[in-house]
Amino acid sequence: MILSLDPARIRLSARSSSTGRRYAAAVLQAASDIQTAPLLELEREDGRDVILPTSRKLIDRVATLAIADCLTGGSTHRRRAIREVLNAAAFQSWNPAHFLDTAEMTTGVALGLLWTRPLLSRTERDTMATAIVEKGLSPGLAAAAAGAPWMTAENNWNIVCCAGMIAGAAALEGADKEVRDAALGCFVPAIDHGLRAFGADGGYTEGPDYWEYAVRYAVLAQAFMKDLGIGPDAPAALLNTWRYGRGLTGPSGRMFNFGDATEEPRRSPVLGWLANRTGDPDAMAWQHAAPGDPHPFDLLWCAPDLETASASEGPVAYEPAGIAVLRNGTTWLALKGGRNDVNHAHLDLGTFVLEMAGQRFAGELGRENYALPGYFDRARRFGYFRTQTAAHNILLIDGAEQSFDAYATLLGTGQEGENRFVAYQIFDGERRSVWRRGAALADGGAVFIVDELEAGNGPLPRATWQVYTQATVTLDGARAKLALGDVMAEAEILEPAGLVWSFERAPSPAGESSNAAFGRLFFDVPASREAQSITVRFSLAGDTGTWKPAAIDGWPLGT
Secondary structure, three states, X not given: OOOOOOHHHHHHHHHOOHHHHHHHHHHHHHHHHHHOOOOOOOOOOOOOOOOHHHHHHHHHHHHHHHHHHHHHOOOHHHHHHHHHHHHHXXXXXXXXXXXXXXXXXXXXXXXXXXXXXXXXXXXXXXXXHHHHHHHHHHHHHHHHHOOOHHHXXXXXXXXXXXXXXXXXXXXXXXXXXXXXXXXXXXXXXXXXXXXXXXXXXXXXXXXXXXXXXXXXXXXXXXXXXXXXXXXXXXXXHHHOHHHHHHHOEOOOOOEOOOOOOOOOOOOOOOHHHHHHHHOOHXXXXXXXXXXXXXXXXXXXXXXXXXXXXXOOOOOEEEOOOOEEEEEEOOXXXXXXOOEOOXXXXXXXXXXXXXXXXXXXXXXXXXXXXXXXXXXXXXXXXXXXXXXXHHHOOXXXXXOOOOOOOOEEEEEEEEEEOOEEEEEEEEEOOOOOOEEEEEEEEOXXXXXXXXXXEEOOOOOEOOEEEEXXXXXXXXXXXXXXXXXXXXXXXXXXXXXXXXXXXXXEEOOOOOXXXXXXXXXXXXXXXXXXXXXXXXXEEEEEOOOOOOOOOOOHHHOOOOX
């Protein structure tokens, strides 16, 4: 139940396992820190009129304080939560111009009203309910009536905004029935649009940061609707999505940070809800093994503490999200297909990240500063370096940017013995040549990136193969030695023959984020009148394996 807390169950979760005790210790420490901190003030993102820093702190504070009281008994922490919620209720507005802010603030106040209700005076209860109606639900219903784009968007905006409105309506039990019913009637069916962003396999197009954001609110909406006895059952795509989060997490604990994403572990606080709904032992194990900070929701929905399960060793592709993963022990490669026109995407079809022995030898530069002028304006967004094709681990064909309309189709994944394969074909209407990019992970741990180019009308243009790395690089013709920490690796150009590596520091254009931690390892491929095959082998130092993959059309690729 999310409409009310069950202290006995939460205390049982806290004492039944070592992970439960770890979650409880983190909650109690955070609650103690909140008690000595000032009440929240309206805080905006640097350079943007967005109050998400405030709304997120409010939700975390309310959840932390309420769960802490369940652990300790008494009402000290929930009384502080009441002060936080009344303080937020008094803000002049919850910034409806950026409706994510309003949705999150509504969620925080709704949880506060629900989880502190037994301690509230009538005046306090009415103040919270009035704020939910006047600063949350009424602006939400007005936006819906005006045709707000997020009402039908198939991305995080729809899920978060609708979930926040569902939470606000759920908290109004016994009050403002007309507004409550109107909100549930509007936003319960509307959230189906956002849930379409999850593929049947649980994949999600917007990258790990927005995956975590979307799945958190999708689960909150499902939990509220289940408690209210309304709405459809949770779709299988949502129940499966924990696998996608696990797949995007490298052995180092860092994420595949494609598009507007970061490497920071995106540990979802609703993994326990997903695990309990599916009953999958691997999902239960992943709640406790996933890297990142624990959250009070881990005790609200705490799965049994099972033996940690390893991620799937077979090749996995998430479609239509357009992400494929090859993994063997501590060697892990994530390859990007998908589309360039999805929300938060860069022009980066074919980019990849690679970890070996716990070190990330091929990395992504990551997201740019959202406050840069026009960053979310298509006409200006791709003028910033980090969003451009040249900023990614890519085959840059004739020095040209990929187009916004470019897309990749999965040719398949497969396994032959212990060798694993995945390949995409990348289509770009502005390019006449055919480009296939595949990756193969050998039994011994070597990784091969294979690019195949075929001419359309006329010869193949020149191309540049490149990868960004934080390693210390030493060049030796067609070989490059890469050192990270105490791990040594090697990148070798297998074909075309006779090419050599070059290396330079990654550019950092003025006014944009610094890329000084990265270097660009690259080689140029001359123009050709015949089809080109380009193969690069990554391996750990001392790897003496001689196997190499055949042409992509000879790979054991299923669909």
